[in-house]
Amino acid sequence: MGPLHASMNIGKGDFNALVAVLQQSMDAKGIPFSAQNGMLARLAPMHREIITQGR
Numbered sequence: 071m072g073p074l075h076a077s078m079n080i081g082k083g084d085f086n087a088l089v090a091v092l093q094q095s096m097d098a099k100g101i102p103f104s105a106q107n108g109m110l111a112r113l114a115p116m117h118r119e120i121i122t123q124g125r
Contacts (some may be wrong), residue, residue, distance in 0.1 A: 081123035089113070 089110060096106045 075120050075122050077122075079123050080121055082121055084123075085117055085121050 092110070092113075093106060096109070
């Protein structure tokens with residue numbers, strides 16, 4: 071995943087905004103909190119490969 075995002079200049083704020091939008095969208099669709107946490111837990115380890123700004 072790292073090479074795909076390397077030139078995109080993605081910062082921590084961008085990643086955090088993605089997480090916030092995902093949470094809002096899942097809330098709006100009535101997805102249970104435990105399922106939301108499960109999905110976000112799968113996304114969290116990828117932040118090192120996605121965030122490219124400030125390296």
